Amino acid sequence: MRFILIFVILSTFLPLFSQKISVVTIPGSQQRFTLVHLPGGNFEMGSPTDQPGRNANEGLHKVSLDSFWIGIHEVTFDEFFLFQFRTFDTDTATEEGFKADAIARPSPPYYDFTYGRGKAGGFPATTMTQQGAMRYCKWLSDKTGDLYRLPTEAEWEYACKAGTQTVYSWGDDALKAGEYAWYYDNSSGSYQKTGTKKPNPWGLYDMHGNVMEWCIDFYTEDYYARLDSNAVNPIIFPLKKHSRTVKGGCFEDEVVALRSAARKKSDPKWQQRDPQIPKSKWWNPESPFVGFRVVRDGRKMTKAERDAFFEKVIKD
16 A cells, blocks of 8 residues: 555656756745746647537647746736835846846736735736836846746646646546636636646646636637648747637636636727727736736847847837
């Protein structure tokens, strides 16, 4: 019996033992987050023709990716508050020249966009626009000297599938969703603290459900057709404000929306109750179901190179 128990424990955590882990303390704070290194490789993006819930144009497409680091959890409000509120930020940074007073920060929300769902203590940061999430990434990059960004749609799906080709990263059985995801059947209408369900085979939590997650890509209906001509580190840079790709499904969704290959288009209506003209570049009052996780790029870039990158990807 003891041997069987040890075998089960090792089988559960063995993927983590073979991966590189990086624990990052945000300079000037006690907030930490953990990244896992995903080696580059090839995988099949999309889904086979017989997968339940698939879109007609998905199919399977071979994609090649370079290695990257990705957060094992969604970014929490505890982390985002360091960026949002000047009183929580300091000039302490890994890279020289960082000045907290020079940072453009989110405008104060005019009411609680989460509708009381919870913030402090490990809840996923939500209701910010994709541009707002990217500006957090730029702030974090300037604090640390590394390039932090949102994952591309391909990177996100690669991380979610974690080497699988099943409907979900845990397999094809939708009845097991409650072990791995917060969704319509078990969420009580709210997102939950990160990391309270089982991780996927690569040690990533909440890839299915809890909150949908921003990708860096501009959303296009013909995304899969474009992959056929650009399948190496694919990315679709934005040309205008709307729309972006979100992945993973959320606490409001039925289980089929949690598929590893599922994709969704962000909706301008998520800013419907924003009275600012033009609409805020920071907040989506109607999207307490959308958050994000960060990727640390494998390339080492100068500040000038990072600034040029964010200038290209942030379109307010």
